Amino acid sequence: MQTSLPSPSPSNLDNLPKQHCDNQSNCLKLIQLLVDGEATEEQLEKLKKSMEVCRPCIEMYHLEKEVKALLQERMEKKCCPDKLIATIKSRIANLS
Amino acid sequence: MPELMSDTPARGYSEDQKYLIFNKEFMPHIDSMYNFAFRLTMDEDDANDLVQDTYLKAFRFISSFEQGTNAKAWLFRILKNSFINDYRKKSKEPAKVDYQDVETTYNSEDAEAEHTVDLRAESVSDLIGDEVATALNSLPVDFRTVIILCDIEGFTYEEMAKILDIPIGTVRSRLHRARNLLKEKLRDYAKSMGYREENED
Numbered sequence: 408m409q410t411s412l413p414s415p416s417p418s419n420l421d422n423l424p425k426q427h428c429d430n431q432s433n434c435l436k437l438i439q440l441l442v443d444g445e446a447t448e449e450q451l452e453k454l455k456k457s458m459e460v461c462r463p464c465i466e467m468y469h470l471e472k473e474v475k476a477l478l479q480e481r482m483e484k485k486c487c488p489d490k491l492i493a494t495i496k497s498r499i500a501n502l503s
Numbered sequence: 504m505p506e507l508m509s510d511t512p513a514r515g516y517s518e519d520q521k522y523l524i525f526n527k528e529f530m531p532h533i534d535s536m537y538n539f540a541f542r543l544t545m546d547e548d549d550a551n552d553l554v555q556d557t558y559l560k561a562f563r564f565i566s567s568f569e570q571g572t573n574a575k576a577w578l579f580r581i582l583k584n585s586f587i588n589d590y591r592k593k594s595k596e597p598a599k600v601d602y603q604d605v606e607t608t609y610n611s612e613d614a615e616a617e618h619t620v621d622l623r624a625e626s627v628s629d630l631i632g633d634e635v636a637t638a639l640n641s642l643p644v645d646f647r648t649v650i651i652l653c654d655i656e657g658f659t660y661e662e663m664a665k666i667l668d669i670p671i672g673t674v675r676s677r678l679h680r681a682r683n684l685l686k687e688k689l690r691d692y693a694k695s696m697g698y699r700e701e702n703e704d
Binding site for chain 2: 431432435436439444445463466467469470471472473474478479481482483484485486487488491492494495498499502
């Protein structure tokens with residue numbers, strides 16, 4: 408996944424040229440493509456430019472990444488019970 | 504099960520080959536399949552039944568699986584179809600907002616003009632797994648599904664389109680809406696936990 412995007416510290420955010428984004432809803436769509444590893448080169452270039460100057464875009468990027476990480480890392484991964492594996496195997500074996 | 508037969512011509516596997524494919528290509532995905540089933544049904548017994556039915560179906564229709572192709576996506580597709588056909592109707596889940604309603608609401612122009620959820624990364628970074636799960640579980644099942652497939656199971660948009668039988672554009676827009684809904688739930692959670700959602704001066 409692409410990681411070469413700037414991530415300024417909170418104090419730098421106030422100094423960014425763009426404190427408002429006029430295209431926020433479209434930028435968010437692009438940001439989600441980026442976070443999912445589905446953005447094209449062209450979309451990446453476009454985003455990279457926004458992310459150097461635009462505070463809302465940087466903040467949205469961090470939020471999307473954070474939410475994805477929460478889903479990937481914090482939620483319990485349920486494992487298949489051994490009993491079920493055994494049942495499936497024996498039912499399949501009995502089919503022949 | 505026409506949806507499995509349609510894409511590929513049947514293959515003439517020997518009995519030995521069938522068992523080999525089943526054990527080497529299908530069984531390694533059983534934990535992911537169980538997790539998916541559990542996240543869809545939100546019930547361990549239902550997840551058990553769903554996974555068992557899916558694996559039995561997969562064996563029965565193994566001749567429509569091409570050896571060496573994406574077994575995980577193929578299995579997820581069967582599971583998703585079984586869930587829709589067999590479980591969703593008798594689901595213990597109380598009647599929630601109908602997906603169609605949600606889709607319509609979110610398709611309206613207001614929603615398009617929209618709609619970025621006012622939430623900061625720092626506000627959610629302290630949430631624990633159970634809170635994230637509760638937020639996810641509160642979404643209508645079609646929205647929950649795309650998030651599970653993309654963020655938890657790591658499928659690409661193209662794989663998701665195949666699993667769900669929808670165009671890639673629909674995957675993208677459904678995922679976008681699902682995430683907006685999820686962020687609203689997370690924001691409510693974060694708020695109720697007393698996290699500050701914005702840095703007011």
